[in-house]
Amino acid sequence: MGTIDVDNPFIGVISSTTLRDAIYKAGDAAGIGIIESDIKYYDFEYPDADSMLIFVRTRATDGTNIVQIEIPANYTLYAASYYHYAYDLSDSKLKVDRTTVSDLPDCCRCYKRAFGSYGGTIITGKLHKIEISYDPCYGYGSAGVATVLIYKKG
Numbered sequence: 001m002g003t004i005d006v007d008n009p010f011i012g013v014i015s016s017t018t019l020r021d022a023i024y025k026a027g028d029a030a031g032i033g034i035i036e037s038d039i040k041y042y043d044f045e046y047p048d049a050d051s052m053l054i055f056v057r058t059r060a061t062d063g064t065n066i067v068q069i070e071i072p073a074n075y076t077l078y079a080a081s082y083y084h085y086a087y088d089l090s091d092s093k094l095k096v097d098r099t100t101v102s103d104l105p106d107c108c109r110c111y112k113r114a115f116g117s118y119g120g121t122i123i124t125g126k127l128h129k130i131e132i133s134y135d136p137c138y139g140y141g142s143a144g145v146a147t148v149l150i151y152k153k154g
Contacts, residue, residue, distance in 0.1 A: 006087040009058040009142040046078035049150045058144035059134040066131045069147075073125030074154025080118040081148050086134060087111050088141030095131040096121040108137035122149075 020039065027034035043049045059065045071077055084102040086092035088109050094102040099121055104112040122128050134143035 006142050007060060007140045009060055009144055043078070043150055046150055048076070048152050049078050050152050051150075053149045053151075054146060056144060056146045057130065057132050058142055059132050060142040062135055064131050064133040066129050068127055068129050069122075070127040071122070071124045071149070071151065072154055075124050076152040076154075077122065077124050077149065078152070079148070079150040080122040081116065082118060083113065083115040083146040083148075084132070084144075085111065085113040086141070086143035088137050089143060090135040090137050091133070092135070092143040093131070093133045094145050095133075097128055104143075106137075118147075 023039055024034050043052075055067065055069075057065050057067045082094060082101065084092070084094045084104065086104045086107070089104060089107055089112065091106065092104040092112070093100055094114075096118060101118055101121060102114040102116070104114060130145070130147065132143055132145045134141075
């Protein structure tokens with residue numbers, strides 16, 4: 001578990017990534033300066049993609065949290081994927097527009113996780129509701145979802 005507080009899974013602004021840190025370390029090793037505004041995203045699977053968005057939603061008590069997202073119709077969505085986790089759960093579900101995408105089974109005092117594609121449940125030009133539900137075993141723990149969208153602006 002390391003330093004993760006499973007009872008209070010607060011995730012603030014993500015100000016650094018492993019890739020960003022690696023770019024700075026490579027620049028330092030090569031003796032060249034890296035200008036942050038020059039760092040760009042590139043996906044070899046989707047070379048026309050020009051943007052990536054990551055957002056996280058967590059739940060630390062019994063119930064459901066939602067986030068709504070709408071990708072403009074003139075954008076091209078190449079990939080929409082998720083990482084769903086829960087600790088000490090009777091049940092945790094990840095849904096998009098009431099369709100279950102991931103269902104983590106009973107696991108008291110242990111971690112469960114799933115990751116994959118949203119499989120076409122997220123499309124452009126439509127408002128989507130992403131729900132993360134959590135039913136704890138013993139009244140502590142948490143669940144959450146990280147969503148990654150790879151797209152090209154319209």
